[in-house]
Amino acid sequence: MLEENTLSIIKPDATRRNLTGKINSRFEENGLRIVAQKRLHLTKEQAEKFYEVHKERPFYGELVDFMVSGPVVVQVLSGQNAVAANRNIMGDTNPANAEEGTIRRDFAESIEANSVHGSDSVENAKKEINFFFSDTEIVG
Numbered sequence: 001m002l003e004e005n006t007l008s009i010i011k012p013d014a015t016r017r018n019l020t021g022k023i024n025s026r027f028e029e030n031g032l033r034i035v036a037q038k039r040l041h042l043t044k045e046q047a048e049k050f051y052e053v054h055k056e057r058p059f060y061g062e063l064v065d066f067m068v069s070g071p072v073v074v075q076v077l078s079g080q081n082a083v084a085a086n087r088n089i090m091g092d093t094n095p096a097n098a099e100e101g102t103i104r105r106d107f108a109e110s111i112e113a114n115s116v117h118g119s120d121s122v123e124n125a126k127k128e129i130n131f132f133f134s135d136t137e138i139v140g
C-alpha cells in the first residue's frame with residue numbers, strides 16, 4: 001500500500017463557474033482525502049515560478065496569464081497511489097482526449113482552461129506541495 005500526497009489545483013476556469021465542490025466530490029468519491037487546502041489569487045511571479053518547467057513551450061505566457069485570471073484552490077490530496085490516482089481522475093490534458101467520467105472530460109473548457117492541475121510524479125508532488133504549504137498546514 002503506497003500512501004502518497006499529491007498537489008492539486010482547481011484552476012480559474014473552474015472557480016469562475018463555481019465548480020469547486022463538484023470537482024472535490026470526484027476526489028473524495030474516488031478515495032482521495034483533502035488534507036490541506038487554500039483559495040488564492042496567484043501573483044504573476046508565483047504562476048511563472050510554478051510553471052517554470054514549461055517556460056520554453058509556446059503556450060507558457062498564455063498559461064501564466066490564465067492562471068492569474070481568477071482565484072485558484074490549491075490543495076493536497078492524500079491516498080493510495082495518490083499521484084497516479086489523481087491523474088486518472090483528472091483525465092488527459094486535452095479534454096477532447098480525456099476519458100468519459102474524468103474531470104477534464106466533464107468540466108474543462110479547452111486544453112489550456114482544463115479545470116485542474118495534478119502533480120505528475122512523487123518527486124514533483126513533494127516540490128509542488130512545498131511551493132504552497134508548510135508541514136503544519138497539512139493535516140491528515
Ligand code: IDP
Nearest residue numbers: 054059063092093111112113114116117118120
Ligand atoms: P498536465 O496539466 O496534464 O500535466 P502539462 O503538459 O504539464 O499538462 O501542461 C501544463 C498545463 O499547460 C496544462 O494543464 C494546460 O493548462 C496547459 N497546456 C498544455 N498544453 C497546452 C497547449 O497545447 N496549449 C495551451 N495550453 C496548454
Ligand code: MG
Nearest residue numbers: 117118119120
Ligand atoms: Mg503537468
